[in-house]
Amino acid sequence: MSKPIQFKGASEMPEIPISLGFMDWNKTGAWRAQRPYYLDKTPPCNASCPVGNDIVSFIQKIVEEDLDGAWRVLREENPFPGVCGRVCFHPCESQCNRSFLDEPIAIHALERFVADFSEGQDQKVKREVEKGKERIAIIGSGPAGLSCAYHLARLHYPVTVFESFPLPGGMLRMGIPSYRLPREVLEREIALIESIGVDIRTGIALGQNLTWQDLKNYSAIFIATGAHLGRPLGIPGEKRRGVFQGLEFLKRVNSGKKIELGEKVGIIGGGNTAIDVARSVIRLGKKAILLYRRSKEEMPAFEEEVSEALEEGVKIRYLVNPIRIRSKDGLKRLECLRMKLGEKDETGRRKPIPIPNSNFFIEVDSLIIAAGEEIEFSYFPKGMERKGGILLTQRDGSTGVKGVFAGGDLTSTQRTVAHAIGSGKKAALAMDCYFKEKDSEEAFRRALIGEGPSISIFRYLHPDERRMDSHIVRFEELNLDYFERASRQKETKLPPKVRVKDFREVTSTLPSSLAIEEAGRCFSCGTCNGCETCYVFCPDASILKREEVFLREIDYDFCKGCGICFAECPRGAITLKEEAR
Amino acid sequence: MKKVITGNQAVAYGVILSRVEVVSAYPITPQTTIVEELSELIANGRLQTRFLKVESEHSAMAALIGASTGGVRCFTATSSHGLAYMHEMLHWASGARLPIVMVNVNRAIGPPWNIWSDQSDSLSQRDTGWIQLYCENNQEVLDTILQAYRIAETVRLPVMVVLDAFVLSHTSEPVEIPSMEEAEAFLPPYCSPYPLDPQEPKSFSVITTPEYFFEFRYKIQKAMEEVPEVCQQVEEEFYSRFKRRYGAVEKYGDEQAEVLLLTSGTVTSTSRIVVKKWREEGVNIAGLKIKRFRPFPAKEIGEAIKGAKKLAVIDRNLSAGVGGIFAQELRAALYSQEERPAIFGFVSGLGGRDITPELLEEAIQYTLVHSQPKEEILWLGLKR
Numbered sequence: 001m002s003k004p005i006q007f008k009g010a011s012e013m014p015e016i017p018i019s020l021g022f023m024d025w026n027k028t029g030a031w032r033a034q035r036p037y038y039l040d041k042t043p044p045c046n047a048s049c050p051v052g053n054d055i056v057s058f059i060q061k062i063v064e065e066d067l068d069g070a071w072r073v074l075r076e077e078n079p080f081p082g083v084c085g086r087v088c089f090h091p092c093e094s095q096c097n098r099s100f101l102d103e104p105i106a107i108h109a110l111e112r113f114v115a116d117f118s119e120g121q122d123q124k125v126k127r128e129v130e131k132g133k134e135r136i137a138i139i140g141s142g143p144a145g146l147s148c149a150y151h152l153a154r155l156h157y158p159v160t161v162f163e164s165f166p167l168p169g170g171m172l173r174m175g176i177p178s179y180r181l182p183r184e185v186l187e188r189e190i191a192l193i194e195s196i197g198v199d200i201r202t203g204i205a206l207g208q209n210l211t212w213q214d215l216k217n218y219s220a221i222f223i224a225t226g227a228h229l230g231r232p233l234g235i236p237g238e239k240r241r242g243v244f245q246g247l248e249f250l251k252r253v254n255s256g257k258k259i260e261l262g263e264k265v266g267i268i269g270g271g272n273t274a275i276d277v278a279r280s281v282i283r284l285g286k287k288a289i290l291l292y293r294r295s296k297e298e299m300p301a302f303e304e305e306v307s308e309a310l311e312e313g314v315k316i317r318y319l320v321n322p323i324r325i326r327s328k329d330g331l332k333r334l335e336c337l338r339m340k341l342g343e344k345d346e347t348g349r350r351k352p353i354p355i356p357n358s359n360f361f362i363e364v365d366s367l368i369i370a371a372g373e374e375i376e377f378s379y380f381p382k383g384m385e386r387k388g389g390i391l392l393t394q395r396d397g398s399t400g401v402k403g404v405f406a407g408g409d410l411t412s413t414q415r416t417v418a419h420a421i422g423s424g425k426k427a428a429l430a431m432d433c434y435f436k437e438k439d440s441e442e443a444f445r446r447a448l449i450g451e452g453p454s455i456s457i458f459r460y461l462h463p464d465e466r467r468m469d470s471h472i473v474r475f476e477e478l479n480l481d482y483f484e485r486a487s488r489q490k491e492t493k494l495p496p497k498v499r500v501k502d503f504r505e506v507t508s509t510l511p512s513s514l515a516i517e518e519a520g521r522c523f524s525c526g527t528c529n530g531c532e533t534c535y536v537f538c539p540d541a542s543i544l545k546r547e548e549v550f551l552r553e554i555d556y557d558f559c560k561g562c563g564i565c566f567a568e569c570p571r572g573a574i575t576l577k578e579e580a581r
Numbered sequence: 582m583k584k585v586i587t588g589n590q591a592v593a594y595g596v597i598l599s600r601v602e603v604v605s606a607y608p609i610t611p612q613t614t615i616v617e618e619l620s621e622l623i624a625n626g627r628l629q630t631r632f633l634k635v636e637s638e639h640s641a642m643a644a645l646i647g648a649s650t651g652g653v654r655c656f657t658a659t660s661s662h663g664l665a666y667m668h669e670m671l672h673w674a675s676g677a678r679l680p681i682v683m684v685n686v687n688r689a690i691g692p693p694w695n696i697w698s699d700q701s702d703s704l705s706q707r708d709t710g711w712i713q714l715y716c717e718n719n720q721e722v723l724d725t726i727l728q729a730y731r732i733a734e735t736v737r738l739p740v741m742v743v744l745d746a747f748v749l750s751h752t753s754e755p756v757e758i759p760s761m762e763e764a765e766a767f768l769p770p771y772c773s774p775y776p777l778d779p780q781e782p783k784s785f786s787v788i789t790t791p792e793y794f795f796e797f798r799y800k801i802q803k804a805m806e807e808v809p810e811v812c813q814q815v816e817e818e819f820y821s822r823f824k825r826r827y828g829a830v831e832k833y834g835d836e837q838a839e840v841l842l843l844t845s846g847t848v849t850s851t852s853r854i855v856v857k858k859w860r861e862e863g864v865n866i867a868g869l870k871i872k873r874f875r876p877f878p879a880k881e882i883g884e885a886i887k888g889a890k891k892l893a894v895i896d897r898n899l900s901a902g903v904g905g906i907f908a909q910e911l912r913a914a915l916y917s918q919e920e921r922p923a924i925f926g927f928v929s930g931l932g933g934r935d936i937t938p939e940l941l942e943e944a945i946q947y948t949l950v951h952s953q954p955k956e957e958i959l960w961l962g963l964k965r
Contacts, residue, residue: 007796009796010799010800013793013800015737016678016775017785017786017789018775019783019785
């Protein structure tokens with residue numbers, strides 16, 4: 001620490017106004033009226049991810065070309081990055097702030113890239129399960145069940161998963177065709193779950209060769225049996241031979257069983273199952289015609305799936321509602337009514353209204369009904385409540401029965417893979433609290449991403465690492481001077497003519513160079529990525545570095561609180577607050 | 582080597598021979614061809630100089646302030662409104678004691694809009710702490726740039742070399758161009774006594790409280806007071822190498838003349854002819870060229886005018902409310918002298934109007950017949 005230098009007069013002073021010593025005796029920080037500080041905030045992608053992925057962190061790892069690190073970040077929250085990178089409806093992308101500048105980051109493609117990259121690596125996964133801890137039974141090996149099992153195993157609980165089918169995976173295996181999710185990707189990720197110590201027993205069905213009595217030995221149970229029952233249309237003739245349920249059909253196709261199909265196959269429904277069915281039908285060499293009672297706008301199926309189906313030759317007829325099925329010599333004669341759209345219903349979609357006397361006939365050789373799925377409720381014990389077609393649970397997945405938790409499609413109307421994985425994770429966290437007699441509400445509150453409803457188990461386990469304020473960063477909070485327009489990378493797809501020949505995967509993984517380029521487009525909203533813009537701009541040299549390492553620290557002895565770091569930060573990772581007086 | 586070149590080309594040669602490392606400039610008529618010449622040489626790789634493109638003259642000078650603080654020899658050129666735009670940075674350059682050399686091509690300041698020569702642009706900057714040297718011909722322009730770097734780097738004050746728009750800037754004359762070896766021998770490479778060193782960081786020109794600011798200004802005045810002697814030494818050395826000298830002032834004509842015609846810039850060339858003519862007609866007269874305006878050569882003028890009774894000053898400028906600026910400076914400089922000749926303050930040639938031999942003769946005639954000027958400002962060539 002130097003001292004102020006005193007001069008008697010001009011004769012002692014330097015010729016030019018230059019410093020002769022150091023000014024560190026002058027603690028200019030005392031002048032500060034406002035204090036800048038680093039505070040990571042929640043990026044909108046993270047906040048909208050039903051799984052609770054730390055999206056910005058894994059993308060920034062790609063930017064650093066630390067793909068192993070990216071894989072680890074993803075696996076903190078989700079054992080299924082390879083699955084989600086392919087089949088998730090990526091709400092993160094529709095919330096991406098980049099879309100206000102040009103196009104959102106291709107987050108799903110990056111997640112898939114990281115997952116597939118890891119395949120080539122020798123991933124050392126250590127067994128996490130410990131003996132002596134409470135044993136947990138999980139019913140159902142779909143994304144909810146396996147997510148719950150994975151997170152419980154990482155919390156060192158011994159877990160047994162019971163699966164009624166001969167192979168694990170639930171809807172991921174039975175419901176999603178392999179042209180969207182190749183079996184080896186699913187198997188790779190299930191194998192990793194098993195390798196940390198999760199015990200999966202297949203061919204065991206609750207209510208058949210597994211009873212509630214058998215489960216008494218377990219300290220807690222997580223039920224994730226999904227929604228498997230085809231919803232009937234309630235029209236005459238639907239029980240006839242040759243009329244299939246959509247999910248049944250997919251299960252048969254996806255498990256390699258033979259199906260007798262006619263040349264022209266009618267499919268009733270407008271959801272993702274209907275589209276999966278139609279595209280599978282095309283791949284079996286038949287014609288597919290989809291009948292939907294509303295218009296394209298109201299279709300619940302994901303837009304990209306619909307357009308891929310159309311490319312492959314699926315025909316869609318909108319505003320058509322079958323009212324009777326007749327058959328003759330294997331030929332199905334569908335009596336239909338034309339529909340028109342009325343007012344919006346409770347789902348926000350316009351309601352279909354039949355046009356009187358508009359009856360007409362459509363002839364098909366086979367018919368598949370994919371009008372939605374319902375849950376199987378018959379084998380649940382007393383104390384569990386059903387309402388609105390789902391099993392009622394608390395936010396933490398607990399049911400009316402002590403120690404019994406539930407999740408996935410069984411407990412939600414938002415039946416996506418991502419929601420299922422998220423619900424499994426929430427239940428795992430809740431069960432940990434249950435065993436440790438902690439307040440799960442409080443634990444959830446701390447683990448919430450943004451305003452929720454997703455949670456981060458990483459934050460639950462490491463409350464002091466990668467801390468993030470719940471404020472969700474808006475586009476207006478970014479400093480656009482630092483970002484140039486750049487177009488989004490697109491994954492390549494097989495041409496439709498090639499696709500329809502078999503069940504090969506349609507979309508391919510981004511090559512490494514393009515993935516890194518795409519990751520570079522990420523604003524890293526609210527999340528300091530060490531760009532050092534603040535360091536460059538600070539007029540008081542008060543942004544600290546030690547041996548060239550950026551510390552993300554401010555020297556408050558000298559920071560005058562000018563706010564330039566706050567204004568220049570490209571991503572809103574610095575906050576400015578008034579100094580307490 | 583002798584070449585027929587314009588004043589602006591002479592500037593460029595001066596810059597090349599001075600091995601300037603950074604040039605930053607913004608084009609303005611009539612300076613533009615200086616920048617064009619230099620930027621082309623740099624773009625063609627014939628000059629190892631960094632050319633900084635900037636969006637204004639203010640930035641041009643700001644960039645040089647950075648470059649000069651960094652310890653390199655640097656240059657810019659401007660004119661008129663461009664110089665006015667630099668005003669703040671001119672103070673900065675002198676206050677920071679940076680040896681920057683700049684050429685200003687004298688051009689009137691609008692409105693009304695005008696691109697022709699007068700001295701109102703450079704004289705508006707007389708209090709910015711810059712040394713100002715006014716040139717009479719293209720040879721002097723080239724020579725003065727070489728000398729300017731020597732002066733600036735010795736006293737650590739910036740130098741403005743001034744030449745008239747078009748009359749010099751765009752007019753070709755034969756100019757003797759020194760070889761690079763000769764130039765290097767006269768002007769060694771610049772070595773800043775205050776180099777920037779990342780290992781030993783320094784603050785420059787930071788806030789200085791009333792406790793010490795005053796003393797820095799005092800030091801600038803002291804440096805200005807050294808300039809006459811430094812100029813003389815530099816010119817002696819220049820003369821020994823190149824056999825050309827100019828002086829802070831130059832007297833020509835009768836040594837004992839009672840009437841003197843004081844001029845600056847290209848008007849001096851006209852004056853030389855007129856003075857010669859009148860002497861041949863038997864009039865006891867001499868001319869006095871004033872080259873250095875800042876610091877004002879009071880002592881040199883005092884010696885040159887010994888015995889003179891009347892001084893006719895030709896000002897190609899106007900400080901509205903007072904009159905010609907050279908005359909004003911001269912009055913102030915001579916006030917302390919015992920013998921004070923009568924000062925006839927002629928204002929002429931504003932906005933590029935030619936100051937013809939006839940006008941100078943009119944001024945001489947007036948001075949000869951009047952014992953004292955009848956008006957504070959004598960308007961020469963004004964259409965009333």
